[in-house]
Amino acid sequence: MHTRLSKCALEVDDSRAFWAHADETTDVNAQRAFDEYWFGARSLARVEVLLTNMRARFSAFPSALSVLHSWQHMSPETRRAICHWHLQLTDPLYRCFTGTYLVARRSGPRPEVTRDLVVAWVGQQGPSRWMMSMRIQFASKLLSAAYSAALVTSNRDPRPIGMPHVPDEALEYLMYLLRETEFEGSLLDNPYTSSVGLEGAILEERLRGLPGLVFRRQGDLIDFGWRYHDLRMWADVNLRSEERRLAGAAL
Template identity: 40%
Template sequence: MNAAPVETPAPSGTPPGSASLDPTPSGARPAEATAVHTRILRCMLAVDDSYAYWQHAGEDVPVDARWGPAVAGRSTDRGAARAAPSAAGRARVAFERRWFGAKSEARVRTLMTDMVERFDAYPEALALLRRLGAVPSNLRPFLCHVHTQLADPIYRRFTGELLPTRREQGLTTIDRDTVVRWVDALQAGRWGASTCVKFASNLLATALDVGLVSGRRDPRKLPPIPVPDVLLGYVLYLLRDVRIDGSLTDNPYLRSLGVTRSTFRAFASRIPGVRFAELGGVIDLAWLEPSLTAFGLRYLGESA
């Protein structure tokens, strides 16, 4: 088996003979989001809602619900509408079928917007989560965390830069005022004081749901992160086919989970689905599974 250098993600596409569910078309590798937005002010980690979405995302949407308003310059024939369900149509079906329980239609629309950005943007991952069905409850917050990082550059920097930096500096706590100042400094003057406070509160609450911080009052502690080894394997296989700023061994996704370039070798031997080697300071990973799908079907799920 050929070893793949980890400094640059491997090429997109599912190797011959591997299992595939709605694979990303060749040459169309998904990428992490880079445009700053405020969606975390309205939707945080949403573990239960995300899990519900994985269960329902593959359901057929009635043809009439797929027809959104005509868009200037785009085809509105039945074939085009059938191939591309409207966001409003999918949200309406999710509300009517109670995908998210008794939540209001407005709340469902908000959730659907985030679910699409966090999961639909990475089709092989979503297809895998759909197929797995029952995902162990201890993995769900971490899966939601990684996909929230992919979809939200502010959350990605908060969890992959600010929190790890404090740990590296020997600091064991963080408070909301520190996060407020950090948010304001990201793009000075863009948001008012109340918005920065809301950002800080929601970022900390989201990190709490993952286990990256503990406590709901200042100062919040930065505890050891109990990340399952299999989750690190999921991250590596996922990022292998996603365009990110960083390498597979040094990126905000792994750093948020306590794995840095200098500590990667200490974790590597425990990560399922990969074989670690280092020669002359160059780190290589041998991929033991042909795709994220194959990895997930083997190592994730209640029966894995």
């Protein structure tokens, strides 16, 4: 358990700025990002906080960062989903909150949540040394991040729990990322897809329609057929195809 989330929520726009400037070979330091206005007119102290979180969320996955750096034409829905999944991958509290707690609330008789409920939940998850002020701060950041990810649809209590739209390109990105990442669960049962409402038959139906892989089920036998060797190759083919499509539309 760490406390990075207490200072930085989902930060979709700042993540986009980080992807634009950083790749696996970039010397990322706060002074350079501050001088070059990577995150706009932010203080050096705030830039340091942002970079600490961006490194944990994206630099820890070099293949993913390389892909995100070169992905110029990304839909807002895809960007939101990718930021959400990378925060889940690197923050166990957010992963449990969005992949377990909100999923259970969504399927319950009242698919909504309040700040008081989340404060109480944080108290059950975190160390006993966390004071109430820390629990409230975490609850606020969790709800802010979930709202930015469209997992809750209001920033006022009671907050209905939603299911964001996940484009095919975003789901393919996640599958290829998880394929080369050690994580708890399986490709069909994990907090990343569950958090956005993709579970069971719904998830399997979406997987069957993805052009970047071949999914088959026969009884208890499941076969994942990957059309590309890894995430980088998937991106190389798909991003070039998208660029050609956009160039043709501009003519």
